Amino acid sequence: MTTKKPVIVYGASGYTGRLVCEYLRELGLPFVAAGRDAARVQAVMNTVPGIDSADYEVVGVEHDVKALTALFKGAKVVCNMVGPFIKYGPDVVEACLAAGCHYLDTTGEQDWLMDAKARYSDAFAAKALLLSPCVAHMYTTGEIAANIALETPGLDTLDILVLWKGFPTYASTQTIFTILKAKWYYLEQNKYVAWPIDAKIEVSVPGQHMTTLALPWGGTSHPVWFKDDPRVSSCKVAGGVFAREVMEGVVGMTKMVETDILPLPLAEQEVALANMAATVQASMPPRENPRLNTTIDSVHASGPLARVHCILHGNCNYKQTGLLQAFAAASLVQQAPQRVGFASACQAFGYRSLLGALRSFGLVMKPVLTVHD
Numbered sequence: 001m002t003t004k005k006p007v008i009v010y011g012a013s014g015y016t017g018r019l020v021c022e023y024l025r026e027l028g029l030p031f032v033a034a035g036r037d038a039a040r041v042q043a044v045m046n047t048v049p050g051i052d053s054a055d056y057e058v059v060g061v062e063h064d065v066k067a068l069t070a071l072f073k074g075a076k077v078v079c080n081m082v083g084p085f086i087k088y089g090p091d092v093v094e095a096c097l098a099a100g101c102h103y104l105d106t107t108g109e110q111d112w113l114m115d116a117k118a119r120y121s122d123a124f125a126a127k128a129l130l131l132s133p134c135v136a137h138m139y140t141t142g143e144i145a146a147n148i149a150l151e152t153p154g155l156d157t158l159d160i161l162v163l164w165k166g167f168p169t170y171a172s173t174q175t176i177f178t179i180l181k182a183k184w185y186y187l188e189q190n191k192y193v194a195w196p197i198d199a200k201i202e203v204s205v206p207g208q209h210m211t212t213l214a215l216p217w218g219g220t221s222h223p224v225w226f227k228d229d230p231r232v233s234s235c236k237v238a239g240g241v242f243a244r245e246v247m248e249g250v251v252g253m254t255k256m257v258e259t260d261i262l263p264l265p266l267a268e269q270e271v272a273l274a275n276m277a278a279t280v281q282a283s284m285p286p287r288e289n290p291r292l293n294t295t296i297d298s299v300h301a302s303g304p305l306a307r308v309h310c311i312l313h314g315n316c317n318y319k320q321t322g323l324l325q326a327f328a329a330a331s332l333v334q335q336a337p338q339r340v341g342f343a344s345a346c347q348a349f350g351y352r353s354l355l356g357a358l359r360s361f362g363l364v365m366k367p368v369l370t371v372h373d
């Protein structure tokens with residue numbers, strides 16, 4: 001099959017895929033909603049607000065390079081929602097390359113970013129295609145805040161906090177646990193340094209008196225993006241959900257992973273982590289509510305002669321992710337990205353444009369900026 005629709009949403013039956021389709025419809029973009037079970041995808045599409053006015057079709061597809069390539073041919077962009085991406089991403093990336101499509105996903109997995117960059121960046125660049133894993137609230141919104149802070153010259157160090165209020169979805173929980181078998185890195189003087197597995201960080205949260213507990217959260221995407229940025233030499237990130245009890249639970253499980261799971265052979269580790277994740281989240285969380293599901297992306301940027309603090313208060317991190325994907329897809333359908341090969345959303349589309357998109361849909365407030373220089 002050769003599609004005439006420019007955008008494919010793969011994993012459209014999931015919580016995030018559905019939101020990407022919702023925003024593609026709002027941006028007026030025709031799309032294919034694809035997944036391993038066409039009936040399930042159609043059932044989910046039927047619940048997307050205003051779907052009767054969307055230009056879309058539903059396609060069922062096997063998760064293998066050949067079948068995915070056949071589906072992607074004729075499209076311009078693939079939004080991949082099937083995670084954990086370290087496990088399912090390579091087949092989709094290879095199919096994009098074979099079909100000549102730009103690749104976007106929603107990962108926050110640092111090991112997948114590093115792997116995708118090392119294995120596929122040059123091949124994508126040679127075809128003038130974008131390879132952009134992690135077009136998502138975690139961590140594009142924080143990257144926007146970092147870039148606003150870096151408008152002040154003379155800053156070289158980023159201290160970033162990313163928090164959100166809500167429940168992770170099934171695949172998000174699987175992903176959070178999958179990251180536990182990888183090493184996590186921060187950036188220190190342009191070199192990757194591994195976090196200790198039991199690292200936890202007490203953080204002060206902008207806008208409230210109580211502190212909370214955050215974790216390196218798998219290292220995050222920022223160190224990988226800023227590794228090759230001449231402005232930045234050091235970058236450390238803390239993240240998680242606002243609820244302290246949830247974070248304490250994750251710390252407890254991390255300890256158990258270290259003692260009981262990491263000594264197992266790799267294949268057994270995967271099964272044990274997936275089972276552990278399934279005990280935490282097996283169902284679909286409710287649709288987000290901006291009054292309940294708030295987000296904070298806070299960046300302290302410093303250098304010898306300047307200090308800047310940029311905060312982006314927002315809401316509905318899954319909706320932010322859906323919109324960022326749809327906006328990136330719409331941009332790629334209309335014009336070439338600012339970079340090809342491996343690049344972050346801000347590098348490919350510009351942080352001010354991405355901020356504008358989030359602001360125009362009411363998902364983030366105006367940046368709160370404090371500058372001392």
Ligand SMILES: NC(=O)c1ccc[n+]([C@@H]2O[C@H](COP(=O)([O-])OP(=O)(O)OC[C@H]3O[C@@H](n4cnc5c(N)ncnc54)[C@H](OP(=O)(O)O)[C@@H]3O)[C@@H](O)[C@H]2O)c1
Nearest residue numbers: 011013014015016082083108136137138169170171172175
């Ligand atoms: N960085 C961020 O801020 C951010 C935000 C949102 C999501 N994410 C990531 O995005 C991913 C998806 O999240 P979600 O919220 O949409 O999760 P979800 O609701 O659990 O959906 C997962 C999707 O993947 C599909 N899938 C699962 N296993 C598959 C397989 N073996 N072959 C083909 N398709 C498969 C599911 O299809 P079925 O319906 O057929 O099971 C479903 O469409 C996760 O990795 C999550 O961590 C990241």
